[in-house]
Amino acid sequence: MTVALLWVAIPSTEVSNSFGFFHSVRVLDSSKFGCVDRNLMFKGKAKKGRNQKWKSGSVSIDLRSTCIGSGRKLPIISSMVASHAGEIAISSEEKVYNVVLKQAALVKQQLKSSEDLDVKPDIVLPGTLSLLSEAYDRCGEVCAEYAKTFYLGTLLMTPERRRAIWAIYVWCRRTDELVDGPNASHITPTALDRWEARLEDMFRGRPFDMLDAALSDTVTKFPVDIQPFKDMIEGMRMDLKKSRYKNFDELYLYCYYVAGTVGLMSVPVMGIAPESQASTESVYNAALALGIANQLTNILRDVGEDARRGRIYLPQDELAQAGLSDDDIFAGKVTDKWRNFMKNQIKRARMFFNEAEKGVTELSAASRWPVWASLLLYRRILDEIEANDYNNFTKRAYVSKTKKIASLPIAYARSFVGPSRMSSPVTKA
Ligand SMILES: CC(C)=CCC/C(C)=C/CC/C(C)=C/CC/C(C)=C/[C@@H]1[C@@H](COP(=O)(O)OP(=O)(O)O)[C@]1(C)CC/C=C(\C)CC/C=C(\C)CCC=C(C)C
Numbered sequence: 001m002t003v004a005l006l007w008v009a010i011p012s013t014e015v016s017n018s019f020g021f022f023h024s025v026r027v028l029d030s031s032k033f034g035c036v037d038r039n040l041m042f043k044g045k046a047k048k049g050r051n052q053k054w055k056s057g058s059v060s061i062d063l064r065s066t067c068i069g070s071g072r073k074l075p076i077i078s079s080m081v082a083s084h085a086g087e088i089a090i091s092s093e094e095k096v097y098n099v100v101l102k103q104a105a106l107v108k109q110q111l112k113s114s115e116d117l118d119v120k121p122d123i124v125l126p127g128t129l130s131l132l133s134e135a136y137d138r139c140g141e142v143c144a145e146y147a148k149t150f151y152l153g154t155l156l157m158t159p160e161r162r163r164a165i166w167a168i169y170v171w172c173r174r175t176d177e178l179v180d181g182p183n184a185s186h187i188t189p190t191a192l193d194r195w196e197a198r199l200e201d202m203f204r205g206r207p208f209d210m211l212d213a214a215l216s217d218t219v220t221k222f223p224v225d226i227q228p229f230k231d232m233i234e235g236m237r238m239d240l241k242k243s244r245y246k247n248f249d250e251l252y253l254y255c256y257y258v259a260g261t262v263g264l265m266s267v268p269v270m271g272i273a274p275e276s277q278a279s280t281e282s283v284y285n286a287a288l289a290l291g292i293a294n295q296l297t298n299i300l301r302d303v304g305e306d307a308r309r310g311r312i313y314l315p316q317d318e319l320a321q322a323g324l325s326d327d328d329i330f331a332g333k334v335t336d337k338w339r340n341f342m343k344n345q346i347k348r349a350r351m352f353f354n355e356a357e358k359g360v361t362e363l364s365a366a367s368r369w370p371v372w373a374s375l376l377l378y379r380r381i382l383d384e385i386e387a388n389d390y391n392n393f394t395k396r397a398y399v400s401k402t403k404k405i406a407s408l409p410i411a412y413a414r415s416f417v418g419p420s421r422m423s424s425p426v427t428k429a
């Protein structure tokens with residue numbers, strides 16, 4: 001597909017932001033996630049279920065999460081919920097894993113079809129090559145300016161992959177800024193619908209501005225699917241209307257939308273090592289886990305900052321079980337109750353990082369270092385929260401430059417560990 005590199009800046013109406021890199025946009029016109037087999041332990045009876053609607057009745061479900069997405073047992077992190085109609089809604093984990101399966105199937109199919117076809121070189125319109133490289137350079141500048149850690153990671157990548165991640169980063173950042181930036185109060189669901197329509201244009205090779213053009217080009221070069229991008233916009237819709245999370249099931253879905261999607265967007269660019277025996281699903285599941293882990297870490301880092309904006313992402317039922325309430329968070333006092341609560345939250349975030357680790361080794365050799373670096377650096381934020389004695393109310397945990405640099409050789413060493421040779425229960429079909 002040839003990307004027509006035409007873009008215009010027109011008087012701004014809806015969407016602008018602190019970065020100043022939103023061109024004045026009168027954004028064009030208007031848009032929208034089942035799981036692995038799971039042993040549901042009924043009283044005295046085990047039953048395999050897949051997206052099943054459970055009849056009402058005196059059944060108590062003791063969910064043994066055996067999500068086999070990555071071929072290993074995941075901790076029990078979500079629950080089945082019985083709707084008032086007696087039917088059991090499927091858990092967020094189940095919904096999200098269905099997306100993972102679709103993404104994996106899609107990328108397998110696209111990689112297969114690209115093997116079959118001799119890919120014709122793009123017909124490049126005269127003068128557009130320099131415009132396109134200018135567009136990517138601008139994405140790189142934005143990434144360098146607003147996300148030094150991710151930018152550092154991308155410098156360890158091959159040039160084509162680096163540019164693709166920059167383009168994806170910029171779109172993600174612009175999307176996040178719609179609801180998290182200084183102009184967030186002006187954003188409306190309609191504006192998000194228009195942002196989604198603009199995304200669809202990008203995927204059709206009709207970018208709106210130069211930064212869109214970089215992503216348009218990227219999706220012609222890598223088998224990146226539009227769904228994770230649409231799902232991230234759904235996460236922003238959620239942020240617009242939701243400021244509390246009842247339980248981890250709700251929070252898990254939000255983390256998928258805003259961060260798990262980044263993992264799914266990135267895998268086609270990072271590439272899976274040709275010698276990998278792991279299933280594509282398991283690699284995607286690890287990428288999802290890294291996104292979830294990063295977002296949980298981000299939430300734990302930003303408790304005070306988010307509370308001051310009236311947002312509490314921590315699950316309400318878990319706060320209550322720990323003897324805590326919203327008022328304790330607004331009071332910002334580090335008590336033993338808070339320390340115990342935070343220890344459990346950090347433990348869960350680390351479980352997701354551990355899950356992600358199992359997939360990094362399956363990535364292409366050129367991508368393993370940057371992803372290890374990003375994983376180790378973000379996970380270190382959890383160490384810093386502990387070092388701050390769990391005071392994430394007034395202290396923003398961060399990783400010092402020294403520690404960031406110290407992580408790079410560790411990430412480099414780990415990147416030498418490639419795909420496991422042994423056959424695993426979820427090896428490639
Ligand atoms: C080298 C590398 C890992 C690059 C990924 C870069 C990239 C595309 C990042 C996008 C980040 C972004 C701006 C997303 C928008 C929504 C958002 C803000 C998500 C939160 C990110 C943190 O942003 P920040 O620290 O700036 O937070 P504040 O806005 O300041 O609060 C998130 C926490 C999500 C980040 C999620 C990832 C980076 C997931 C990366 C996963 C992979 C690359 C998959 C790797 C593959 C396997 C198999 C593990």
Ligand SMILES: [Mn+2]
Nearest residue numbers: 298299302306
């Ligand atoms: Mn944040």
